Every structure is written in C-alpha cells, then in structure tokens.
Amino acid sequence: MAAVRCVDLCKTYRQGDQDIKALDHVSIEIEPGGFVCLSAPSGGGKTTLLNAIGGLDMPDSGEVWVADRRIDQLSKGALAELRLSSIGFVFQAYNLIPVLTARENIEFVMQVQGVPAAERAKKSMAILEEVGLKGLEDRRPAEMSGGQQQRVAVARAIVSRPALVLADEPTANLDSKTSDELMTLFTELNEHHNTTFVIATHDQRVMGYAKRLIRMLDGRIVDDIEQHAA
Amino acid sequence: MNIVMRLAWRNLWRHQRRTWLTVGAMMFANTLLVFMISMQFSMYGLMIENTLKLFTGHMQIQAPGYKDDQKMRQTVADIVPLAASLRAEFPDEKIAARGQAFALASSEDRSYGIGIFGVEPEFEPQVSSIPGLIKEGRYVRGKNATEIVVGAVLARNLRVGIGDELTLLGSGLDGSFAAAVVTIVGIFDSGVVDVDRNIAQIPLGAFQDIFFMDGAGHQVVISAPTLDAAAAVLPKIVAAMPPGSDLVVHDWDALQPGLKQAIKADMSSAFFMYGILVILVAFSVLNTQLMSVLERTHEFGIVMSLGLKPGQLGRLVMLETTLLGLIGFVLGAIGGVLLTSYFGVNGLSIPGMEEMAANFNLPTRVYLEATPLSVVIGPSVVFLFTLLAAAYPALRLYKLHPVEAMRTN
Ligand SMILES: Nc1ncnc2c1ncn2[C@@H]1O[C@H](COP(=O)(O)OP(=O)(O)OP(=O)(O)O)[C@@H](O)[C@H]1O
Ligand SMILES: [Mg+2]
Numbered sequence: 001m002a003a004v005r006c007v008d009l010c011k012t013y014r015q016g017d018q019d020i021k022a023l024d025h026v027s028i029e030i031e032p033g034g035f036v037c038l039s040a041p042s043g044g045g046k047t048t049l050l051n052a053i054g055g056l057d058m059p060d061s062g063e064v065w066v067a068d069r070r071i072d073q074l075s076k077g078a079l080a081e082l083r084l085s086s087i088g089f090v091f092q093a094y095n096l097i098p099v100l101t102a103r104e105n106i107e108f109v110m111q112v113q114g115v116p117a118a119e120r121a122k123k124s125m126a127i128l129e130e131v132g133l134k135g136l137e138d139r140r141p142a143e144m145s146g147g148q149q150q151r152v153a154v155a156r157a158i159v160s161r162p163a164l165v166l167a168d169e170p171t172a173n174l175d176s177k178t179s180d181e182l183m184t185l186f187t188e189l190n191e192h193h194n195t196t197f198v199i200a201t202h203d204q205r206v207m208g209y210a211k212r213l214i215r216m217l218d219g220r221i222v223d224d225i226e227q228h229a230a
Numbered sequence: 231m232n233i234v235m236r237l238a239w240r241n242l243w244r245h246q247r248r249t250w251l252t253v254g255a256m257m258f259a260n261t262l263l264v265f266m267i268s269m270q271f272s273m274y275g276l277m278i279e280n281t282l283k284l285f286t287g288h289m290q291i292q293a294p295g296y297k298d299d300q301k302m303r304q305t306v307a308d309i310v311p312l313a314a315s316l317r318a319e320f321p322d323e324k325i326a327a328r329g330q331a332f333a334l335a336s337s338e339d340r341s342y343g344i345g346i347f348g349v350e351p352e353f354e355p356q357v358s359s360i361p362g363l364i365k366e367g368r369y370v371r372g373k374n375a376t377e378i379v380v381g382a383v384l385a386r387n388l389r390v391g392i393g394d395e396l397t398l399l400g401s402g403l404d405g406s407f408a409a410a411v412v413t414i415v416g417i418f419d420s421g422v423v424d425v426d427r428n429i430a431q432i433p434l435g436a437f438q439d440i441f442f443m444d445g446a447g448h449q450v451v452i453s454a455p456t457l458d459a460a461a462a463v464l465p466k467i468v469a470a471m472p473p474g475s476d477l478v479v480h481d482w483d484a485l486q487p488g489l490k491q492a493i494k495a496d497m498s499s500a501f502f503m504y505g506i507l508v509i510l511v512a513f514s515v516l517n518t519q520l521m522s523v524l525e526r527t528h529e530f531g532i533v534m535s536l537g538l539k540p541g542q543l544g545r546l547v548m549l550e551t552t553l554l555g556l557i558g559f560v561l562g563a564i565g566g567v568l569l570t571s572y573f574g575v576n577g578l579s580i581p582g583m584e585e586m587a588a589n590f591n592l593p594t595r596v597y598l599e600a601t602p603l604s605v606v607i608g609p610s611v612v613f614l615f616t617l618l619a620a621a622y623p624a625l626r627l628y629k630l631h632p633v634e635a636m637r638t639n
Contacts, residue, residue, distance in 0.1 A: 080540075095636060099237065
C-alpha cells in the first residue's frame, strides 16, 4: 500500500494565449510514514501538486491515489469527507477562519467530525502548547502576527492526527528557531504516529529534516533522492 | 453549540450595521403587517357582528326558497311552538320567531310600501338590536296588540309620531285582502337608512291575525354567543328540525352574501399591498445575503478545503438567514402587538372610513384587537419569503471550487 500515488499527472493553465504546464507528467509514490519535501522555484508546481493530492483540484489527466483509493474521480462530497477524516492541510497563506478564535480554528475540524467537547478542549490546548501559542487561544486571527497565525494553521492541520499532512510553505513566516521547533514536532508525529508528511518548501533548513527530497522544475520532477536526517 | 450554528451566529454579527438594517426592514414590515391585519380583522369582526346583531342573527330557519323568493306562502308552520321547543333544547342560543309581509302603510296624508315584521316582543330583543334602538316611545308589547314600531326615516316620510294611527293594506296568506289599523307606539333609529326607511314591526300574534297566517311565520332567528359558536351549533339545529319537515337552516353567510363579498374585496386589495411589501423585504434580504456570501468566498474556500461539504455551507447560509428572520419576526411581532394594543386601549378613528362605517353599522372609533392569527400571519409570510430569497445565494455555494475560492480576496 502507498500513502500517496500519482500516476502521470498533467495540469495545464491557460494564461492569455500561453499554456502553462503546472504539472507535466508527474508520477510519484510515497510510502506510509514518508517524510517528503517538495522543492521547486516559485511557480514550479508545488501548490498544484499538493492540491491534486488533497483532492482540492483536479488534474487534467493522470491518476491520484490516496491510501489505495483513487480520488480524482470522487464527488465533491466524498472528497470533503476524505479531507475531513484523513488529510491535514497547511495552506500557503494562513487561511484561518476570521470569526473564530485560535482555539476554535484548531477545533474546527474536530467539531465537524463530531469529537466531544471535552476531548476537543484537551487536544487543542495540548497542541497550542506544543506550537508555542499557550495564552493566545482566545485571540482571533486578526489579533495575531503572521507567524502566530501560521502556527495556528499548522496546529489545525495536525490536531486530529490525520494519516496524511500536506503542508505548503509551513515555515514561510517563522524565524529559524520556531521553524526548528515546528519541524521537530512534525518529525515526532512522523515517528510516533507514522503520519505521512508532504511539505512544499523553499527553506533549506526544512529540507534538512526530510527523509526524501523531490525537486521540481516547471511542473516536472527533476530529482528524487532519499536522504538521512541530519 | 453546533459548529455550523456557531459560525452562523458569529457571521451575523460580523457586520452589525448591515444585519440591523436588514432586521430593521423586516421588523418594519412585520410591525406594519401585524397592525394592519389586526385592524382589518377587528373591523371585519365588528362589521359582521354589528350587521348580524341588528336584525339578521347568526342563522335563520326558513321554508325552502323563501330566502330568494320571499313569497308569502313559503311559510314555517306552527312557528311559535317550534321556536319554543328549540329554545328548550338550545339554552345557550337566543331564538325568536318572525313573520314577514309587504304592505302599504298609510298615514293621513302619505303612503309607502314597507316590510311588516311580526315579532315576539319577549324574545326579539335577544336577537336584534332594533328594540334597543327605540329613540322615542317604547317597543311593542303583548302577543296580539295592534301596535307598531317604525323606523325614524319612515316616520318622517309618513309625517307621523307616537300615538298616530297607520292603516296597513296587503294580502293575506290565502291571497285574500288583508287590512288593519295599528297605533304607533315607538320609533327606532338604527342609523342604517335602509332599515330605518323600510321596516316596521308588530307583535307576531297580531301579524298572524291580520295576514291570516294560521299559526305560521317565515323565519326563526337564532343567535349564538359568538360567530364560532354559531358555526358549531348549526348542524345540531339542522338535526333538531321536526321530522318530515323540509325546513332549511341558513347561516349568516347565506343570509347576508354582500357582507362576505365586501370583506373579500377589501381583503384582496389589502393583501395585494401586503404582497408588494413582502417582496420588497425579500429583495432586501436577497441583496444582503448575496453580498455576504460573495464577500466570504475566500473563507468558504478554506472551510471546504478543511472538509466542510457544499451542503453544510448551504445550510450555514440558510441558518444565518433563519436567525435573521427569527429576530425580525419576534421584534416585528412585538412591535405590531404593542402598536395594536395601543389602539386597543385608546381606540382608532379612521379618516375616510365613515362611509363604510355607516354602511356596516360600525362605530366611528374602533378598538383594535390582536389575535394569534393576526399577529402570526404577516410575519410568517415575511419569514417564508426571506428563506426563499436566501435559497439562491445558498444554492450558488454548490458550484464553489475550493482552490479558486481561496484565490479570491
Ligand atoms: N489558477 C491558475 N490560473 C493560472 N495559472 C495558474 C493557476 N494556478 C497556478 N498557475 C500557474 O501554474 C504554475 C504552478 O503554480 P503553483 O502555484 O503550483 O507554483 P508553486 O510551486 O506553488 O509556486 P510558489 O512557490 O510561488 O507558491 C505557475 O506558473 C502558476 O502561475
Ligand atoms: Mg505555492
């Protein structure tokens, strides 16, 4: 079984009279418990690939399998169900829900899943502490810094222990110390819970944590190396 | 609290001023509707009660065909014993027997064709307000006295007063010539010109003698404590008709077809106006909700990416609208009840309604009453249209694409 399998994915955007190949025959297979970094220059297709894996966007051709289930043909409702139950997303922009507090944002997915209040509270408080946001639980996104919002977004993605976490530039707004703490947290989750991580990043430091590094350029995979954590 | 519910509530207060403006529009419409509808219902109730109280009663027992033909020979036989037995059987209802004939009434220098009613002086005051509207003299007494009360307009036309004699000429039940001389003992003034000009009343016994009725009459008038009670007792009265008789029982609706028509006409013109009001409110809600959905496209993209289904988003928008609508409903209904109650205590005189007031024997100052129906009906329709208006923005969410939605700002 593969946690993620992409077969010959293609996705082309038209911009004016120009065709942009965001994904150009991309095939990858990621084992459960994989810890993969996607690195590419800006516009290289990282976000497009993560969106395809998470069922947020449909490729023009090719197949996407998540946990041995083909998802590029599922309905919107079924995809929503899949994301809710087994995928955690960290988006490139923080993308918190503005009317909810930090803690409510973190509890959102669990609430939709129907997790009881007491358990939600326990988990969200614990994760807030882990990402270093203790004491900020009642702030709304507008009352937090970019880095703090980013950490709330990360907490929201991992709090319900999804089997697969897709993170798009999770450290973009963090200083190096906080970045390290976050990556340590990811590594622990990966080791203790066998959570699969796919992280898109420019950040050399983040790449250092990855077990496997995939480099892309103009929608194509140009390099795919196993590496051992530093 | 459920997460969709919590989001809905928070979203509602995100743009306080906009929410209050929309609620204000609903509230204004609802208050106005409750007040107007309560006023209409109060007027209709008065119109019906006052018209029926004057003379018609809630229902009448008649011979078949009498209502339309009013022929002398379409009689109710042994009418006094029939009325008496019904009185014994239905203690809550007021019951009186009448005979009716057309006659030429002549004073010393003038003659007019009028309707002569034979009445039971003992019971007539219970079913009709005319005996209580005597402005000069007294009402007729006894069973057989040759006394008469006439309307004020008729008295003026005939140039007669109390103590004067009138000669009545007509034809009896058998077609023979009927004539009598009666003494005027009272003059009534109901304010309804038709009644005051065309009607005179004499005791039923005398009526039966003069017109050779042989114990018969033409109508048994029945009044119940309320209109609703009347509707409930009608089938029982029908069942109590003497076996083998072909008598029919007409309700007020059949006896006064003009009344319901006037109400219906008034209602349909009013409800047309209300309809326009409701549609205006619905469009204001449509505008608000469409705007609030469009400006949240980005946010909806996030929650969809996290795993909320389009249906749940649609429900969120409907829930927000429901909350909005409920606030408007409650505040509007309260406003309407307060406004109506104010005029319930102080009364309301409506300029331009004098003619209608005179036609239907209404007082010039009306004391309004808010009933559960009159309070709920308007706001309910507004609420329903509010939900309908929000359905469009809610349904649009099914087409939302999470990635594209998150790209918009
Ligand atoms: N909705 C869209 N319409 C048109 N072009 C798009 C759209 N989304 C992505 N693209 C294009 O597809 C290519 C890949 O975009 P993508 O967002 O996947 O890059 P990325 O690697 O995530 O870049 P970044 O590091 O800047 O986030 C880019 O050239 C981009 O301009
Ligand atoms: Mg990107």
